[in-house]
Amino acid sequence: MSRHRAYASCLIVGAAALVLSSVASRAEDDAYLKEAKDYIAKVTAPGAPWTGPTTGPKAQGKKLIVYVSADQRNGGAQGVGDGAQEAAKVMGWDFRILDGQGSVQLRTSALDQAIALKPDGIILGTVDAAEQAPAVERAVKQGIKVVGWHAGAAPGPMTNPPVFTNITTDPHEVAKAAGLYAVVDSNGTAGVILFTDSIYAIATAKTNAEAAAIKGCKGCSVLAVEDTPIGDLANRMPQLTTGLLARYGKKWTYSIAVNDLYFDFSAPSLQSAGIAPDIGYPRQISAGDGSVPAFQRIRQKQYQIATVAEPLHLHGWQCIDELNRAFAGQPPSGFVAPPHLFIAANLNRDGGPDNLYDPENGYKEQYRKIWGK
Numbered sequence: 177m178s179r180h181r182a183y184a185s186c187l188i189v190g191a192a193a194l195v196l197s198s199v200a201s202r203a204e205d206d207a208y209l210k211e212a213k214d215y216i217a218k219v220t221a222p223g224a225p226w227t228g229p230t231t232g233p234k235a236q237g238k239k240l241i242v243y244v245s246a247d248q249r250n251g252g253a254q255g256v257g258d259g260a261q262e263a264a265k266v267m268g269w270d271f272r273i274l275d276g277q278g279s280v281q282l283r284t285s286a287l288d289q290a291i292a293l294k295p296d297g298i299i300l301g302t303v304d305a306a307e308q309a310p311a312v313e314r315a316v317k318q319g320i321k322v323v324g325w326h327a328g329a330a331p332g333p334m335t336n337p338p339v340f341t342n343i344t345t346d347p348h349e350v351a352k353a354a355g356l357y358a359v360v361d362s363n364g365t366a367g368v369i370l371f372t373d374s375i376y377a378i379a380t381a382k383t384n385a386e387a388a389a390i391k392g393c394k395g396c397s398v399l400a401v402e403d404t405p406i407g408d409l410a411n412r413m414p415q416l417t418t419g420l421l422a423r424y425g426k427k428w429t430y431s432i433a434v435n436d437l438y439f440d441f442s443a444p445s446l447q448s449a450g451i452a453p454d455i456g457y458p459r460q461i462s463a464g465d466g467s468v469p470a471f472q473r474i475r476q477k478q479y480q481i482a483t484v485a486e487p488l489h490l491h492g493w494q495c496i497d498e499l500n501r502a503f504a505g506q507p508p509s510g511f512v513a514p515p516h517l518f519i520a521a522n523l524n525r526d527g528g529p530d531n532l533y534d535p536e537n538g539y540k541e542q543y544r545k546i547w548g549k
Contacts, residue, residue: 208392209364212356219353219484219517222525226537228511232497233504235547239269239296241499244286246302247278247407250437251467252488253301255532256325259492260299266549267496276303278407280375287311295320297499302326304376305339312337321502323495329377331512341498341508343491344378345464349515350484351382354463355389357482357517358430359396361459366396369420369458371433373406379434382463386432399424406437413441421449429457436462436470436483443479453478466518471531475523482519485533493543500547 241264245253257273264271274290276283283303290298291314298320305312305327315322316338324342328334331344358366368390372383383401390396400420404412420428433439439460447453454477462470466485473480490513498508516526516533527534 209359212359212393215352215356216360216517219515220519220522222522223536224514224516226539226542227514228494228539228542229497229509229546230542232509232546233500233506235267235549236500236503239267239503240293241269241271241297241299241496242290242293242295243271243273243299243301244276244283244290244303245273246276246283248275249278250302250406250435251469252326252435252465252486255465255488256492256495257301259489260495261492262489263493263496263543266544267500267547280307283308284311287315291315291318291320296503297321297323299495299499300324300327300339304328305334305337305342306377307375309337312339321499323498323502325491325495326376326378329381332510333508340502343494343498345486345513345515347378347381348385351385351463352389353484353515353517354432354461354482355386357461358390358432359393361481362396362429364393364395366390366393366430367399367424367427368396368430368432369399369424369428370401371431371438372401372403373434374403375405382434386463399428404438406435409437409441413438414445417442417445418449426457429459431458431460433460433462435464436467438462439473439480440469443473446479466533468531471518471523474518474520477520482517484515485518487513487533487535489532489534490539493539497543497546
């Protein structure tokens with residue numbers, strides 16, 4: 177074979193290899209997109225059946241419960257507190273709410289006040305247990321039962337500091353739902369900026385899982401991760417949004433935040449930039465909590481297309497049930513509510529008409545039956 181013929185043969189083989197590689201890559205992309213679409217179909221389906229406990233201890237005697245909220249301006253913390261207060265009333269227990277007002281110092285002060293009341297139980301309402309470890313340990317040493325909501329990075333019991341159980345939808349699944357929705361909605365081309373607050377372990381866990389979901393899509397990219405304190409969003413988000421628009425321009429097609437509160441303060445900047453509220457980019461997706469303003473934005477097609485809402489009132493009832501189990505000397509229930517993604521198409525189910533995720537699964541009746549109430 178001549179040198180020229182050999183060279184041509186090599187070119188043909190190389191080209192064929194490139195074609196095969198391209199076909200394999202495209203097949204891999206198609207498979208990931210199909211997997212994403214299947215997952216989104218599952219987490220947007222309404223009316224999932226009750227998968228929580230059906231047995232447990234009857235209601236224990238009169239108790240005082242203090243709900244320490246990280247920030248009552250946060251729709252998630254507020255909603256869980258409302259649910260817990262409703263469930264405590266069913267139990268015949270006394271219930272108080274103390275507001276940490278969005279700062280470490282005021283959360284510490286609220287916990288100190290809670291401990292001073294000598295309650296039977298304390299609920300940490302998105303108060304990070306590690307951040308407040310000395311106070312949590314002091315409460316437990318005094319015989320106070322402590323249950324958390326978003327107090328750690330995962331559901332279940334915590335040992336350092338000791339929390340009877342931490343209640344949350346699995347943050348990895350919540351984040352996966354948010355990330356994969358950007359993949360599906362963009363048909364595999366999303367350019368994403370992630371918004372988080374690293375002071376919370378659960379926020380970091382969500383952000384890492386969101387990034388993994390986006391990076392699994394070869395045509396998608398994570399443009400930036402913006403670490404912005406939730407307690408100061410009103411001051412920071414307007415200017416940050418404007419700056420990011422200037423920096424990334426049309427590359428920025430999706431925002432994913434660890435909760436809806438970020439978008440309360442980004443929308444005005446998007447509007448000022450002349451971005452259409454319904455079909456413009458970036459399109460905004462929240463990995464929790466499903467606040468009333470978020471439902472309104474999605475319904476009205478105003479700068480938000482989705483939220484992975486958590487069943488806030490259900491989680492409040494679960495907080496009371498878990499405390500009741502602790503008072504009775506029984507282990508936690510182990511219940512982890514499945515993720516549910518709200519988009520415009522399914523807003524009118526599972527409590528959506530009231531701008532709050534309240535599952536159509538009869539959870540209140542289930543808990544009343546367990547408690548003998």
